[in-house]
Each structure stands twice: as structure tokens, then as C-alpha cells.
Amino acid sequence: MFGKKAHSDQVIIDHIRQGGVQRSRYESIFYRQFAYFVSTRPAKYALSDEEARDAYTEAFMAVVDHIVSGRFKGDSSLKTYLSRIFRNKCVDRFRKNTTIKVEWVDEFPDLPDDSRDFLRQMVGVEMVQQVEHYIGKLGKGCQDLLRYSGRGYSPAEIAAELGFSSARSVSSQRYKCLGRLRKIMGR
Amino acid sequence: MEEQIDKYLQGQLSAEERVAFEARCKAEPALTAALVDFVTAEHAARRYARQARFDALNGVYDELAAAGKTTVRTLNLRTYVMVAAAAVAVLAAVFVGYQQLQTPTPEGLYAEYVTPFPLSFQRGASTDTLNQLSEVYYQGDYEKAITLTQDLLTDSTAENRNKLYMCLGMSLLLKDQATEAVAAFQQVAPVSSFIENAQWYTALAYLKANDIESAKPLFEEMASSDHYKRQAAAEILENL
Numbered sequence: 001m002f003g004k005k006a007h008s009d010q011v012i013i014d015h016i017r018q019g020g021v022q023r024s025r026y027e028s029i030f031y032r033q034f035a036y037f038v039s040t041r042p043a044k045y046a047l048s049d050e051e052a053r054d055a056y057t058e059a060f061m062a063v064v065d066h067i068v069s070g071r072f073k074g075d076s077s078l079k080t081y082l083s084r085i086f087r088n089k090c091v092d093r094f095r096k097n098t099t100i101k102v103e104w105v106d107e108f109p110d111l112p113d114d115s116r117d118f119l120r121q122m123v124g125v126e127m128v129q130q131v132e133h134y135i136g137k138l139g140k141g142c143q144d145l146l147r148y149s150g151r152g153y154s155p156a157e158i159a160a161e162l163g164f165s166s167a168r169s170v171s172s173q174r175y176k177c178l179g180r181l182r183k184i185m186g187r
Numbered sequence: 188m189e190e191q192i193d194k195y196l197q198g199q200l201s202a203e204e205r206v207a208f209e210a211r212c213k214a215e216p217a218l219t220a221a222l223v224d225f226v227t228a229e230h231a232a233r234r235y236a237r238q239a240r241f242d243a244l245n246g247v248y249d250e251l252a253a254a255g256k257t258t259v260r261t262l263n264l265r266t267y268v269m270v271a272a273a274a275v276a277v278l279a280a281v282f283v284g285y286q287q288l289q290t291p292t293p294e295g296l297y298a299e300y301v302t303p304f305p306l307s308f309q310r311g312a313s314t315d316t317l318n319q320l321s322e323v324y325y326q327g328d329y330e331k332a333i334t335l336t337q338d339l340l341t342d343s344t345a346e347n348r349n350k351l352y353m354c355l356g357m358s359l360l361l362k363d364q365a366t367e368a369v370a371a372f373q374q375v376a377p378v379s380s381f382i383e384n385a386q387w388y389t390a391l392a393y394l395k396a397n398d399i400e401s402a403k404p405l406f407e408e409m410a411s412s413d414h415y416k417r418q419a420a421a422e423i424l425e426n427l
Binding site: 036038054111118122123134143146147178179 | 195235251
């Protein structure tokens, strides 16, 4: 608010949608710009600093996802949009409803609805819930690659970030990492 | 097979290809198993990425907090209103003060234009008291002059009554007793040679008392006539 000049909404949106290094840079700028929300959270929810920080980070990640997916239409300013979601997250925390409600099929946003239904039939929920702790058993290289991949970075962007020779080698390595994961999971 | 599954999950298959893929999955247990493995691994990877990102952002926040950069001086609406009201009040006060500097107050005008009326009581006047009055008036001892003048005026046959009323009025005015001064000036007879002086000082006395409503008609009358103070009266009117 005071001090450094804030970037306009459009600049932030454009760079986040641009992906890659620019996305990382402007996510960081955007995150820092409104981090003070944590200190101005509604007092009535009596959240600790840590809880409010987590609520802010969750809200921020949701907003970035909405920017990337196009769900954020620009009907309000980013500040207003983020503030609204942050308040909702504070309410969730206040109600001890701290589980991030992301259904596992939401991890595949590019799939049509009927295919999501198909996946639900094919893949049991328990099966999905079991696998998360296995990923920590992968090597650092695979963890990094899957982290970027999971964040929606394209193979070309991952190649630039992690020093792969080409996007194709990133895709190839990703399959290998997923194969290792399946092996660790005993499949 | 993996590439096909990956394309399916990334939504990169056409509608026909997608339907065909799903039909194959239902018919081929091995493909279904591969799909399930891929989905669970992919999901785990994405959840992992999400958690890593969450932790990294929280780390950014913690750094900001450690540097004291997570709090800003924000003003709520009420505070904004109060600050704005205070700013308006200060600006108004400055404006009024400036206006006052630009426009003299009535008392300021009085101070600018008042000068003691030169009353001459010739030496060798008929009474000692009149001689004493002349002396104290010129010495600026207006309190004494008021007492002496009032003593002289108790004698209804006293000479120079109009001059004495002028002396009394002037002394009262210069002792900041404007209302009493007006009463004294009003005792000067209309046919007296002091009537114009009495009018001028009466108007000044009204200014001194901040009674603009009474002063203005007098100045207007003087300014529109051949009064000896018409120029000064016009100047004062411009500032009233």
C-alpha cells in the first residue's frame, strides 16, 4: 500500500498467464503485495498468525489457479477477489474446516465432465489417498520435476527451470518418474 | 500406452479418441490397471506439487514477517473520515486565516484610521479645569480627561459643550469604551462645527465595537457627500 509502487492487475494477470519464469516472478510479487491481509484479518474469527497465514496462502493459490484457468473474469479487482476468498478461508479455518476441499479428479482440469465420472468409476478414492506419502521416497530430481509438472508448468518451461536439454527429455523423464512412483507403490 | 494415458488425462484426445479409449479400458483390465496407476501417481505428484508450493509461499510470508513487512498502516473507513474531516478543518482554518489576513477586521480598520482628534483649548481658557483638561488630553491621560470633562459637563452653562463632548467621546474611545464614546459623540449638536468630526468618530467607534451594521450607513453617508473624510470612508467601505 505504501512504499514500492504496486503493479497493476493486468500486468500481474498477463505475466501469470504467460507461464514460466515470468509466472513465478509475478506470483511472488502478487503474493507479497497483499500479504498484509494476514494482519488485517477479521478479528472475530480469532485466528492465530499461523492459521491466518495458511488461509492467505490457500486463498492466494486459489486465485492464481483461477487466473490461469480463466475462471477469474476480471469483474472485480484482484485485491477484492483475493480479499473475498481470503475471508472465506478464514471462515473455514474458524470452523476448523481446514481440509483443502480438492476432489482428486479436480487434479485433471482438462478432462471433460463425463470422463471425470469415468475416472471416478475406475479409480477408488482410497487408492488415491494412499499414494501421497510415497512420493517422498522418490529422488530429488523426480520430486522437482513432478513439483513443476504438478504446478502446471509446460515441459519447455520445466526444461528451462531444471536444466533439461529439451522439452521432449522432460516428458520422457516424467514418465520414468511416474513409473518409479508406481514401483514404490508396489504396482 | 503411457503416452496414450497421459494424453487422455491432459484432455488432448479428440472426443472420438476419448470414447474409444474409455471403451478399451472397460474391455482391457491391463489398460485399466495402468490408468489407475497413472492417475494415482499423477494425483500424488500434483498434490505433492501443491503442498510444496504452499510451503514455499508460507516461507515467503515468514520471511516478510521476520522483516516486519507484513503489516501496513491501513486506515479503516471511520479513520479515513476522521482524517479527512481534520484535513478539511485545517484547510478551512488556513483559508479563513488567509481571508482574515487579506480582509482587515473592523477593529483592524479602526486601528488603521483612528487618530486623536486635535482639541485645542486655548491657554488662558475661562477655567483652570479647562486648562488642566487641555494638558492631560495632550499628554494622553485619557482617564483623567474623562473625569475632568464629565465634571465640566455637569455645569449646564459650561462653554464649549460640543467641544467637551468631542473631548469626552475621544477620551472614551481611546480608552476602549466604544459604546460610551458613541453616546458622547451623539451629544454634539447637529449645527455644531464639530458635527462632521462627531460623525466620523462615531462610525469609528462602531467599528471598534464590531458593530458593522451601525457603522456602514454612516460611512456610506460620508462617502457620498462632501464630508471631509469621504475618501477614507470610501476606503473603509471597500473593506467592509
